[in-house]
Amino acid sequence: MKCMICKNVEMVKRELEEKLPASECTKCGGIWISANNYWNWLKSQGSPLPEKPENYTLKLEVFDSKQVKICPDCGHFLTRRKVGHGLGFCVDRCETCGGIWLDKNEWEILKSRNLHDEIHFIFSEPWQRAVAQEENRKAYESHAEKFLGTADYGKISEFKRWLEKHPQKSFILAYVKNQEL
Numbered sequence: 001m002k003c004m005i006c007k008n009v010e011m012v013k014r015e016l017e018e019k020l021p022a023s024e025c026t027k028c029g030g031i032w033i034s035a036n037n038y039w040n041w042l043k044s045q046g047s048p049l050p051e052k053p054e055n056y057t058l059k060l061e062v063f064d065s066k067q068v069k070i071c072p073d074c075g076h077f078l079t080r081r082k083v084g085h086g087l088g089f090c091v092d093r094c095e096t097c098g099g100i101w102l103d104k105n106e107w108e109i110l111k112s113r114n115l116h117d118e119i120h121f122i123f124s125e126p127w128q129r130a131v132a133q134e135e136n137r138k139a140y141e142s143h144a145e146k147f148l149g150t151a152d153y154g155k156i157s158e159f160k161r162w163l164e165k166h167p168q169k170s171f172i173l174a175y176v177k178n179q180e181l
């Protein structure tokens with residue numbers, strides 16, 4: 001099998017994890033996981049591992065390949081989707097057979113957050129809806145920071161975090177809003 005990025009480079013077999021064979025390009029480091037291999041490995045894993053928080057993310061560089069890719073197993077175009085959850089790259093998957101393409105280091109990074117056993121979910125509508133919400137929230141926050149200035153934004157963020165956990169949240173909000181006092 002030739003690498004779909006480097007074209008003329010033959011991919012080599014690699015045991016990505018125990019019981020998870022994959023093909024790897026020795027030039028770009030891209031990885032192809034055939035659908036059957038992924039499902040079989042998932043079955044051997046039992047229930048999905050709980051997601052780890054953002055600060056667990058492995059700090060490795062990703063060269064997110066953006067070109068159109070064709071599934072080496074069935075010949076259909078791959079679909080590219082954002083991972084979200086604080087990760088800035090996309091992954092590619094064949095929606096026809098379920099095969100997965102990962103660029104160099106993407107597997108390691110997904111694994112550092114326990115998202116490597118949920119790659120198939122990334123392509124689902126609820127996951128992508130959550131990714132869009134996450135992006136909207138970030139855009140809103142960065143707008144607020146620009147509008148208020150970093151110092152005031154910092155104060156308000158701290159206040160918000162404190163308020164979220166406060167048992168008298170509604171009273172405090174009403175108190176702050178009351179102009180007549």
Ligand SMILES: [Zn+2]
Binds near residue numbers: 005006007026027030
């Ligand atoms: Zn390659």
Ligand SMILES: [Zn+2]
Binds near residue numbers: 095097
């Ligand atoms: Zn396919």
